Amino acid sequence: MKYIDEFRDGDLARGIAARIAAEVRPDRRYHFMEFCGGHTHAISRYGVADLLPPQIRLIHGPGCPVCVLPIGRIDLAIRLVLEHQVTLATYGDCLRVPASDGLSLLKAKARGARIAMIYSAADALELARRQPAGQVVFFAIGFETTTPPTALVIRQAAAERIANFSVICNHVLTPSAITSILESPEVRSFGTVPLDGFIGPAHVSTVIGSAPYEHFAQEYAKPVVIAGFEPLDVMQAILMLVRQVNEGRAEVENEFTRAVTRDGNLKAQALVSEVFELRRSFEWRGLGEVPYSALAIRAEYAAFDAERRFALETKKVADNKACECGAILRGVKHPRDCRIFGTVCTPENPVGSCMVSSEGACAAHYTYGRFREIAAPAA
């Protein structure tokens, strides 16, 4: 595949790996958080960690939209679809997220709930057009990347006066989550989570640009390097972070220049602010209530807000006590520190959200990396 294979080239990877190994100081450690699930996935799938010197530790961040979705939101969707006879359209990743009473959307489907797996927001609207007699509710989820398409279908539904379409909006914001991590006592006061820099989001940054991260670099003195989702992007970003740390710099650098500008996609930003407004607070799994960290549908488009149309209320549900997803999402713990990892909690039977999506820290570690814990024999 042209334009993709170039970013997965093993020879180039070895070249960057050699430079990283040459530049890291033997006497110190480097803790970098990759915020995005896309990076977590690339690191595990291509075995990036194998190419890094032992001084570098990668911490998986909370940037997996499925992982940070609180149980209460899935419960709300399940109640809606079981009680109101609507069709719920959502992305495949959401289907297996464990909810209360041993349910998930997939299990609700087996109980007769009408749930359609879709590939894009446009598919959800199309579904509503095709079955005008029934209500279609789009369970919208994701960071800034998937928000503009949701805004677009809401605006389109309004223009076409489609009366049987509405949206449950779960869109969340990257900068607020990073702030929440940097403000957490583990990072700020206790210093139990050493954090030397961030690998900044790829697709999210194409929309919001690189400017929003400048605050973190200035205020918290943490370097940020925005990187693409290909494994060479990640390697290059790590090298750039190592250099910033070594030189005592804390700047926003952009490795992903082929797609990200300082200002981002202004058209998409305008569209999003036309349709959405900030929620005063939103619950994240692992981070708890985070102020101004999510979006809600504006009053002008209230007719398309499923939470208003069906008078839905989110009930708070506590996570399973044994589950360490919260601590893992904040970088306080590693999946292997969780007592139920790989025993009670597996990808087939996820207890916590990090085990659900392939981008989740636990699922990625279970699927691609757990052999490292057991000294595997050489071939």
Added chain:
Amino acid sequence: MTAMDDARGKPVKAGYVRPLDFKHGRVDMTHGGGGRAMKQLIEQLFAVAFDNEFLAQGNDMARVPLPPGRVVMATDSHVITPLFFPGGDIGSLSVHGTVNDVAMAGAAPVYLAAGFILEEGFPLDRLRRIVESMARAAREANVAIVTGDTKVVEQGKGDGVFITTTGIGVVEDGIDIGGARARPGDAILLSGFVGDHGMTIMSTRESLAFGADLQSDTAALHGLVAAMLAPVRDAMLADPARGLHALRDPTRGGLATLLNEIAGQSGVGMLIEEAAIPVRPQVEAACEFLGLDPLYVANEGKLVAFVAPQDAEVVLAAMRAHPLGANAARIGTVTADPHHFVQMATRFGGRRVVDWLTGEQLPRIC
């Protein structure tokens, strides 16, 4: 005016039955009811298409002779959407699926039984296309469909057509090929490109119109198996440690699932090379686009062989000389590993576990 004709003493044409309307007709409940309509469907469609001496006996069962050796049996149900796809349809697929399961014992398939569950309202012309495609696939594979069954379910209770086929084949005494026989050191040979079938089906489904030049690899593999056995048969009969140890076709769950199955069954580990696995650029691109991994995508005309190291080269050469194995490759080696991990050396230079698929393969969001 039959009654009047009767009254005048002119006899009605004996046993006249209006032929099935294959142009506009549809399956209705009477086609599974056990009466005349069912008899007619069997006689005018199935018996004509499958035509062989055993089916012609018209019994509820078939009494068939078998060549010497041990009997191999397999059964497979087919429930595919869409029913017709580039490279095949549910008819040819239902023959190949079962023939291949039988062939993976190193056996020659001889007979098939076919069970149809039809949905009321299914167009007869589509049913005929499916049955004729099935007959063609069976003829090409040199197996006879000797017995069968038809049931009709009410509209909304089926998905057009479901087909279950059961196959019988025969394997020579002394040839023991099975999933529990892979041994550390065995070469892992793959017969060609992975992911063609699964990505064809996905791209044919409504909303994902891409990959116009892609088609399903559905094919009967017993010819390829016979070609692989030929050069090592004598050695295998003399020494069970030689030749082919295990064969399996990577259907649902793809190559990754197959490797994990065999690793568990044989109590071994595996190490494969990402760079050695043949994947067509279109399949790779489509997978990339959807966030899928080609290693988990279904195939219907590929096999994986676990071969004693000293016989790997000759078996690989035999595969490459056969049209269904022209792109065969050695993709890895069986290792000793008490945890039965399947590991892969990535093209990027790292190493990772290739694990069981969890649930269904679902596209990622980011």
